[in-house]
Amino acid sequence: MTIRALERVSVGQNGIGSFILQCKRLDIHYCDHSGSSRGMNAFIKTHLPNFAKKNPAVEFAVSPRPRKHPVMIGHYINGRQKAICVANMEPSLILKKAELLRDASGDKVKRVNKPVTSINESETWGKDAISNVQSVLALDTNEDSPEYIVLLLPWWND
Amino acid sequence: MRRISRFSKPSGARLASTVRPLAPLCTTPRAATKPSPSPAVNTARFYSSRQPDQLPASLASGKPAVPENVEEIVVEDVGLQKYTPEPPQQRAFVPPPAPSVAEPADAVTDTLYTPATSAEGLETIGNLKSWWDNPAHWPKSSNFVGFKAKQKVQNPVLLEAAVRRALTETLVMKQLGQEDQLTGHWGLQDKAQHDAVLALDVRVDSDGNATVTGDLQAVAEGLVAKGDGSSVEPTYALPSAAEALALKEQADQSWKGTSLQDARLKFAVLKRVMQLTGQVVPDQKLADIATARGLIATLQKPPKPKTLSKEIQTKKPELVTLPNVAFSPKRVTRGHKDQALGRFKLIEAEFRKRDLQDGPLSVPKSRERQHWRGEA
Secondary structure (H helix, E strand, O other): OOOOOOOOOOOOOOEOOEOOOOEEEEEEEEOOOOHHHHHHHHHHHHOHHHHHHHOOOOEEEEEEOOOOOOEEEEEEOOOOEEEEEOOOOOHHHHHHHHHHHHHOOOOOOOOOOOOOOOOOOOOOOOHHHHHHHHHHHHHHOOOOOHHHHHHHOHHHOO | OOOOOOOOOOOOOOOHHHOOOOOOOOOOOOOOOOOOOOOOOOOOOOOOOOOHHHOOHHHHOOOOOOOOOOOOOOOOOOOOOOOOOOOOOOOOOOOOOOOOOOOOHHHOOOOOOOOOOOOOOOOOOOOOOOOOOOHHHOOHHHOOOOOOOOOOOOOHHHHHHHHHHHHHHHHHHHHOOOHHHHHOOOOOEOHHHHHHHHHOEEEEOOOOOEEEEOOHHHHHHHHHHOOOOOOOOOOEOOOOHHHHHHHHHHOOHHHHHOEOOOHHHHHHHHHHHHHHHOOOOOHHHHOOOOEHHHHHHHHHOOOOOOOHHHHHHHHOHHHHHOOOEEEOOOOOOHHHHHHHHOHHHHHHHHHHHOOOOOOOOOOOHHHHHHHHHOOO
16 A cells, blocks of 8 residues: 555635735726827727726726827736836737736736746745844844854855 | 010119009009100119219100110000908007097187196006907907817718708808809898708709709899898807707708719808808818719718827727727827826825925916016
8 A cells, every 4th residue: 555645736826815916996098189009998998998997906096188199007016017018009919908908917027947946935046044143143242153154054054 | 486575684773663563453453555754763762872863864854764665565455443441440459549649738819827846746647558458459359260160060960951951051042043142141031041942852863953843033032132231140050969860860862963073062051061160171172062962972971080089989990999008199208107107106205305396397388488577
């Protein structure tokens, strides 16, 4: 009889118990007269009613911005914003941009160049760990005890 | 082939008096003559700094400097009449009185007169400084009165009634042979005459030619009599919407097939419609209007909304009613955001506490304009 390890059923993410949309608000700006807003004006008339109905968790604020290119600005719950200029775009393309803003997390775009990305943050490189070590260093400078520091930072000697 | 003979280049001094304008259109045409010699050497205007005594011999002798090869300008008698401008009917303003000058002290014959030595006690008669600022000097009766109706009619039933009336009146004028009245000014009539116009029977044949039957003479007299510069106020332009609807249901609709290919007829109808409804058909749509039906369709087409927000309010109200969609008809500014957060009133309160701001923070546009002009 072989011993089998317990399989993980699920990975806790986002709101763990429920999904929380990161985009809380979408500002939609257009111009009544500029040609670059033609696609945006058509998007507001044709696609926006359905899109807003399907996304009740997102607040849509539509307002004109005369003599400026049309812009969509997503506001996220982490306090950040993401803006996309949709000048001269077709309504279908603008819909895709709206979906992109809705699905975005609001984080800065990070480069992913490793095959495996850990979901959990590394403890060793965590902010608290570094700040703790620096405080210990500051405390031990007068006592002149380098062995003690080596014990605290074992990965430096590997 | 050159049509105009070549003139010699201007050299040295040239008398401006020899340059004669073409015969003015407003004067009686003259017979074909050579330009008369002009003795006005002293009043001549020179194009160079040379003195008159240095004139060429041909000019100094008083002979006109007309080249020999210039053909005589022939003005044909085309029946033009002498134009005499009409005196202005009414001034738009009250002009200040003519200045009067007191006679000099030496010339006064009154023995009791003693010249004043100071301004004290003298009567002040004022000046013209505030004359033009006085509204009493700009009478309202002289204000411009436009031809078309002030209120633009948008109701489709009323527009149809107006077209019917305009078309019937135009056809009456044409049928009576008063085609010169098609471009004239027709007065607005009372309700009885309006009903008399609509009571006329309009028959249209297969080619679109219409014939009107009824008391045409009375209608024509009513139109022309009140339009000839009389100051009768417009009394009745259009019926009410309910009356117009009733008239529409009673009347035969075949009159809409009346052809408007005749440019004079079309002009007269459009002019009258403009006077009755305030609707002006743009030039680019004129060529497409061939019948009265086409004209009604053009007039009844609602105007394009000027802004997207207006269009959405009228055509897509479901978007405005969604709970998670906020529509702003105007640009959202920083002040609006502050007001939405409740920050604006706090800022105002803090200003008030420090005596830095009296009243609301927002400044009306008129105040800004005054500030730019240096008035405030």
